[in-house]
Amino acid sequence: MSDSDTGRAWWPPALAGVLALGLGLAAAEVVAGALGRAETPVSAVGEEFIDLTPGWLKDFAIDVFGTNDKTALLVGMGVVLTVLGALIGLLAARRRGAGLLAATVLLVVAGLAVNSRPDTTMADLIPTVAAGLVALPALSWLVGRAAPAPSPVTTPAPTRRAFLRAAGITAGLAVAGAGLGQLLGARRAGVETSRDDLATSLDLPRATPPDGADLVVDGANPWRTPNGDFYRIDTALSEPLIRAEDWTLRVRGMVENEVELSYDDLVGMGLVDRWLTLNCVSNEVGGHLIGNALWTGVPIADVLALARPHADADAVQSHSQDGWTAGTPLDVLTDGRDALLAVGMNGAPLPLAHGFPVRMIVPGLYGYVSATKWVVELEVSRFDDFEAYWTTRGWAERGPVKVASRIDVPSSRAHVGAGTVAVAGIAWAQHRGIEAVEVRVDEGDWNAARLAAVPSTDTWRQWVWEWDAQPGEHRLQVRATTADGEVQTSEQAPPAPDGASGWHTIDVTVDG
């Protein structure tokens, strides 16, 4: 066999494809591990696959593989990836561009899988992008060595030995990368174990919504937002990874008595469970940056009382482990409302993405001035003496929640049948409470909606209005009134600098 056989044999390009793909995926593991990201292209595709698997197939897999069903899935994915890699390599040997395109399509699919996992942000796509940045050049390079394009006689064709050397280097790098990824990922795994242990030791409540809070209108959002559906906003590229046993909270600044609490110290102060609605100042009218959950935690006032703030202090600057800060009025934290250092969310320990092990949540204030995740320090201070993260970027220093309401069903631009149509949604004005919600059609008279029950003034409130819909194009609008008598303004304001305002307005078609 001569060296020139390299150009004709089928297996070198196939092997090149498999190795290039493997190296790319290993690179993704390294980057995900370094950034503390949960999702890699491989994990996301695997999890999506599990979620999309029909029940009978899941049962079958559990019957056949028992507790090894996850291993079976990984082996299965390995086989599929090997076949796809080989096909991509063979394709690339014939038409380089087509092979690169096929590899790109595969990574885009992986990216879509990452994107559709709960709690992922754009940053979770970085490992997949890294996979592409490594796999595509590696594919081009290796295939070039495996199946040289017919070349002018002047350039010597690469030898099979050269290809095998390149393949060996790639395989070595891929294995080393996968190993390094595991090592780097171990920190996250340690934090996840810490969280799993608390799931049993904390004795968290069942998060069953109070009677009558959820109107259960077809197509409407549930009153309780499951953790996986809860919106997520933060500036952390790499999610802070803190084990509960390593966490401490320092209370300092303008206080008589500096305090440092461990996780056990905090939890030992006594936990309360409160339904609270959290929303983001960046939420547009009609937007979904809002969620409602059962939070378990310790009143911030109790912790501040241990430290005894000075009389001339008027603010608490909270610091997260990743350096983010919020400035919260001291009087809001001590006026008796349920401002919490939360350790639980909907009956589970806080998810990592929502601030594990401890975060703040303050009813009545937007998240950017109050809801510090991964909180590690409360610095009692004066607003005159500091600027918090978003304040330096032009957002208002104080962020009380504006009264607002949203139509969830019918959805915007929906077609509905003529006759009785349930128009339903939510309204909120945390810590003031919602007293009335009204709906109008085509700028006609306002109609009072029926309100659901609420456990306190601190949550959103569902509403429904039965509309006698006549055929044609119609415009629906909603407005809420607070318990202290403020009618939601029609004046439109963008989110910056202190929250959006205006009536949520949708157009629907009633079919005859």
Ligand SMILES: Nc1nc2c(c(=O)[nH]1)N[C@H]1C(S)=C(S)[C@@H](COP(=O)(O)O)O[C@H]1N2
């Ligand atoms: N450490 C940290 N905490 C943070 C933020 C952040 O960027 N970093 N964002 C805040 C903002 S703007 C909001 S709206 C809430 C969102 O909380 P969630 O992601 O649990 O929904 O967290 C707040 N806490």
Ligand SMILES: [Mo]
């Ligand atoms: Mo926010």
